[in-house]
Amino acid sequence: MHVSVQAEPFDAGAELNRFTAQVAGAGAVVTFTGIVRDTAGVLSGMEIEHYPGMTERAIRAMQNEATARWALCGCLVIHRYGALRVGEPIMMVATAAPHRAAAFEAAEFLMDYLKSRAPFWKKEQAAGGSDWVAAQDADETALCRWQKD
């Protein structure tokens, strides 16, 4: 398991290759990369704030939970903070497992939790000013499917 909370940009391709080379016994690797998007064509960038200490701790707890639920050979989370430009990767999740179902599910589980349980806050910057991104109800709903009875 690896966690990196960093200000620096990263190369998702290089990270994937490094991760794949390190996992033993994997038959499937799934990755997700989140990118700063500008659907309305008005953003100049994004600023991400986080809670140093708690962030790493919360992500590690998510990775532990994923490892307990699925037979994973490895799992990687990279998440940036600070100033980001449109088109740059924000974060990346990679999971490795003997078979693809576990790798896909664990990656989705980690993504759903990172969205609303890791202490990051996004602020979008445009020419007219900047605004905090509001949390979506759908993100909260997404967590329900992982809840155990």
Place this chain on the structure above:
Amino acid sequence: MIDVLYFAWVRERIGLPKERLETSAVTVRDLIAELRTREERYELAFSDLRSLRVAVDQELADFDAPLAGVQEVAFFPPMTGG
């Protein structure tokens, strides 16, 4: 003494990221009530608890969480990672 941290718009409304407080608050809710009486900027930040989340010693908690032995409380809006 307890460290109180603020993030995102909570930090902006209060105007500082962190402060150290002497408090007799028993729960997080008591601490919020205490802060709200201090100045208008606190009242503004804490006026709608539904839009706030709290972490106690870096673990998500609810507003009734006890503060005995706690070193750090953080207030922030719902998280928007990923």
